Amino acid sequence: MTHCSTELSFPFFKKSPLTATFDGGSIVSDAGLLLVRQFDEQVGFSRQLAAAIYDRRDTLSVTHSMLDLVRQRLYQIVAGYEDVNDATRLRHDPIFKALVDRLPDDEPLGSQPTLCRLENAVGPGSRDDLADEQVRLFIRTRPRPPSQMTLDMDPSHAATYGAQQLTFFSGFYQTWMYFPQFLCDADTGFLLASVLRAGNAGPAEGATILLARIVLRLRNAWPDLRLFFRGDASFAVPDLLNWLEHQKIPYVIGLPVNDVLERLSADFVAAVKAKYDRTGQSQTAFRSFGYRAYSWPHLRRVIVKVEVTARGINVRYAVTTRGGRTADLFDWYHQRGGTVEDVIEQLKNGFEGDRLSCQTFEANAFRLLLHTAAYNLMVLFREHTAVPDLKHADIQTLRIKLIKVGARVERTVRRLWIRLSSSWPFASLFRRVHAALVPGPAG
Secondary structure (H helix, E strand, O other): OOOOHOOOOOOOOOOOOOOOOOOOOOEEOOHHHHHHHHHHHHHHHHHHHHHOOOOOOOHHHOOOOOOHHHHHHHHHHHHHOOOOOOHHHHHOOHHHHOOOOOOOOOOOOOOOHHHHHHHHHOOOHHHHHHHHHHHHHHHHOOOOOEEEEEEEEEOEEEEOOOOOOOOEEEEOOOOOEOOOOEEEEEOOOOEEEOOOOOOOOOOOOOOOHHHHHHHHHHHOOOOEEEEEEOOHHHHHHHHHHHHHHHHOOOEEEEEEEOHHHHHHHHHHHHHHHHHHHOOOOOOEEEEEEEEOOOOOOOOOOEEEEEEOOOOOEEEEEEEEOOOOOOOHHHHHHHHHHOOHHHHHHHHHHHHOOOOOOOOOOHHHHHHHHHHHHHHHHHHHHHHHHOOOHHHHOOOOHHHHHHHOOEEEEEEOOOOOOEEEOOOOOHHHHHHHHHHHHHOOOOO
């Protein structure tokens, strides 16, 4: 029997009538999340995060466990459904049900109001525990204790558009905003910390306290670990420099230009400019000298990079306690642009980590942690599977090549079948990732 009202025709196709209908059965579009869930099960990622959140609800009236809600939210973010409003549309999806250990006919997942209540119920203590748990997960998932780590720190603005608590207008960014602080491991890109701060916070505000918290946990786990630190000129504040030196953590931190630095480097800059004038070729030169700012307790090594091109003169300064050639130190320092800045961009653009639209500051702080957790889950997933094609893949690539695959869901007496698309071009990659997670015959 034909139901004309549900048939959609497409006249552009001339070889035969082309008609679409919505009677294909239980079809899902995010079947690749099964791989992520399998990895999660092996490392206990979502289970440990959920355990870190204090559940204030009356257990007799709880329909959705804390673990179910955390998994639901994490996997929705990973798949690109970053807004809690998406839960209303996805709570009946068979794949998302399977991810929280439910069958297609089981009760729906948490609704948008349920997830909103979760965001607003988590207090500062649970947020601290959740943040600490991510560091512990990083430590537990290292295949061997690292001999050294480089910590990169950077703030980044998160625009706000409503009446959220503690947002302020920034003349620099020309928007109302929060000003979260981020700290990552330079080698893996894992976010060791993401802390929401008021929009009027200073760039380095709270940096020393945050670093102390992370460093303590890393050194407790790996007493022989050697740490290094990189940060831009906004972190060249006395308390942070003094703390790093007291902790014996070598650093390279940018320095803002001032009259004294310009005077101390004037002859060197003039010499590089003269060489450019003489040769007509672009020049890059380096040097270092001792310098003591008024607020510093002692002399420190300042390194200088001078570039002279047809576009003009560019002079960069940094303060360091690392030894070595100035050129090598600047090269190492500039690598932070490819780590922490890239990490923040992925968090904000790939995981919508700056979608902080809750009214209360505490709810937004928790939301930032959840988006950070989703990002870290995929960092560990990519690292653990060790498939060369995915070694440097961002989340958009992972979604296209692994997650966004159509499948038909069938329930038989003995098994739940997820029948993936036969024409999917990334089927072989899917099999390779599955083999890395579940060694042995695929069937």
